[in-house]
Amino acid sequence: MQNRTLEELREIFSESLAKEAEKIGTTNPTGLYEPIKYTLDAGGKRLRPVLVLLTADMFSDNISHAIPAATAIEIFHNFTLLHDDVMDNATLRRGNLTVHEKYSENTAILSGDAMSILAYRYLGESPAILLPELLSLFTKTALEVCEGQQYDMEFEEQNNTSVDDYMKMIRLKTAVLIACSLKMGAIIANASDNDANLLYEFGINIGLAFQLQDDWLDVYGDPKVFGKKIGGDIRSNKKTFLLLKSLELSNEQNRQELLKWITSSNADNDIKVAEVTRIFNDTGVDRKAKELMLEYHKKAINCLNKLEIPESKKEALLNIADKVINRIS
Amino acid sequence: MQNRTLEELREIFSESLAKEAEKIGTTNPTGLYEPIKYTLDAGGKRLRPVLVLLTADMFSDNISHAIPAATAIEIFHNFTLLHDDVMDNATLRRGNLTVHEKYSENTAILSGDAMSILAYRYLGESPAILLPELLSLFTKTALEVCEGQQYDMEFEEQNNTSVDDYMKMIRLKTAVLIACSLKMGAIIANASDNDANLLYEFGINIGLAFQLQDDWLDVYGDPKVFGKKIGGDIRSNKKTFLLLKSLELSNEQNRQELLKWITSSNADNDIKVAEVTRIFNDTGVDRKAKELMLEYHKKAINCLNKLEIPESKKEALLNIADKVINRIS
Secondary structure: OOOOOHHHHHHHHHHHHHHHHHHHHOOOOHHHHHHHHHHHHOOOOOHHHHHHHHHHHHHOOOOHHHHHHHHHHHHHHHHHHHHHHHHHOOOEEOOEEOHHHHOOHHHHHHHHHHHHHHHHHHHOOOOHHHHHHHHHHHHHHHHHHHHHHHHHHHHHHOOOOOHHHHHHHHHHHHHHHHHHHHHHHHHHOOOOHHHHHHHHHHHHHHHHHHHHHHHHHHHHOOHHHHOOOOOHHHHOOOOOHHHHHHHHHOOHHHHHHHHHHHHOOOOOHHHHHHHHHHHHHHHOHHHHHHHHHHHHHHHHHHHHHHOOOOHHHHHHHHHHHHHHHHOOO | OOOOOHHHHHHHHHHHHHHHHHHHHOOOOHHHHHHHHHHHHOOOOOHHHHHHHHHHHHHOOOOHHHHHHHHHHHHHHHHHHHHHHHHHOOOEEOOEEOHHHHOOHHHHHHHHHHHHHHHHHHHOOOOHHHHHHHHHHHHHHHHHHHHHHHHHHHHHHOOOOOHHHHHHHHHHHHHHHHHHHHHHHHHHOOOOHHHHHHHHHHHHHHHHHHHHHHHHHHHHOOHHHHOOOOOHHHHOOOOOHHHHHHHHHOOHHHHHHHHHHHHOOOOOHHHHHHHHHHHHHHHOHHHHHHHHHHHHHHHHHHHHHHOOOOHHHHHHHHHHHHHHHHOOO
16 A cells, blocks of 8 residues: 655655664764764765665555665765765755765765675664565675766767766666666565566656756856756766767767866856857757656656556656656756 | 585685676776785785685585675775885885885875775675675774784884783784674585684684784794795784783893894894894794693684584684694795
8 A cells, every 4th residue: 555655755765864864873983983974964964765665565554564665775875975075075964064075085985885785784684585686686786886887987088078978977876776766666665577677667767857957057047046056066066967968969069068178277257157158059969858757757657557567556666757857857 | 515615715706806806996986996906916825715715614515605705805905015115115015016115105095995984785685684784794804914913003103012012902903804704604605603613713813823923923933934034023023922022031140131132223234133143032023922832722622622523624724724834934
């Protein structure tokens, strides 16, 4: 019986995670474990664990079996952010100092390593009979996330990244963990293989749409509600869908100008954002991004349509799919 | 039937690992996976995976079920060395450049993360029915290894580390993974819980003796066979059993002199090694180390005596126990 709203699921998860974080943070040596509590306490949308609980709730009356896997996914996700922040030299995460800034780089490495092990420890508390399947899905996904991060770092050093390369990268770095979350909840609630796989596919498509909307909002978001400064990706020469598609579609003059902007290190940032945005508009990549997003949204909805469960149970995921492409922050 | 010698088991494992390393190293993105092959190809004694196979061989005719777990343990061990080398700023490992020196620090972090995930992927190929128990033992051990590394790093910054602290640290950093290896092979070969736990205890004691011998050899080893320069730990102010015990047993004059040496950064290293060794001799910590080693050796043998298997099957482990305390390099 799917009884619970997203907010209720988030509430259930957050309460459970807070308790676990408290236990972890007071374990000795606290020099190792306290930074993990710091990371987990920083919040975030808890999107992935809520998705685990949501699909578990779609197929079962009892979501408690899915809480360890939801915890594993959230801890793993935060572990990847922690190590990504070291690799990217990031100073802030969710408004707080990153772990390597607040503590030290060695702490960020080792506490991150311990976090990744904790993820497996929680996963291991899932129903024993399902463990081989869950562990296989989780390790496959975790490796893909590392592959995505590797491609992302390599792209920053290259000047010949294609839009296809980029889509492959965001599938690995972002979409597979969302897909894995949805499938895990379904597996734990004993959904059919077919339904579990459809939910995975739904997750891939929604994950890709989510990232495209992220790229789009960075340039075309409403400064009043976006939360971050508009044009951050442009300022940091990030290779987003908009930039790569624009390079692909530009005439020679715009192309040269784009290349000039993304290789210049001492440009006036406001002019840079304005000029790059003008070229994006010229090449129509804002519409291209929206079109592609709608395409993934449609594919995602198709997956939901094929699920062999009552339509009423699909509503929460339909809402999520709509929110992903309509979100403004 | 225990048919195989240590050398045969090492041969079986090395051949299997080389094949896996080849597959891993040619996976895309190779920027992520090739450094893992580089790490695994560098060799090492393969002590831990051989122990997995050895105990499996003691309780079962078929050791093939234990190969994935042996692979998991060896990959995990190499992952910890890789990240430890980043944290310690080490330049060389087994005569080769460390991964962060040969590639980059980001590569060392991310390829290390992928290695730790690979360890779980291999573990997941163990017999499904045993997976909950194996995963629980493995994650517990892996966290303890991180705790050991954390204490080790904290001790380097402190001046009040006790011998007890040190023994606790080496139990976590070194002994538990050896114990886990022995227990895993036993679990996979369906040994009784009692025998599996005795092998774990054997491993803890042998692991502690192993580390004490390591500390002893660094100062009292024969330069002709030791392989490394004598006194390396003294030169780098490492807090070993010898140093901490010596600080505990010294008279005030020796104690002050020891403290002076381990806090001086511009001392003549040959004089430093000679003077610190003289104080070690004065306080008799070379004998104390040997006595403690023999104590752990005795405890280890007691564990073997209690194993409910034919005496003939215990021989390989008895030999290992003797080798640990008699090794000269």
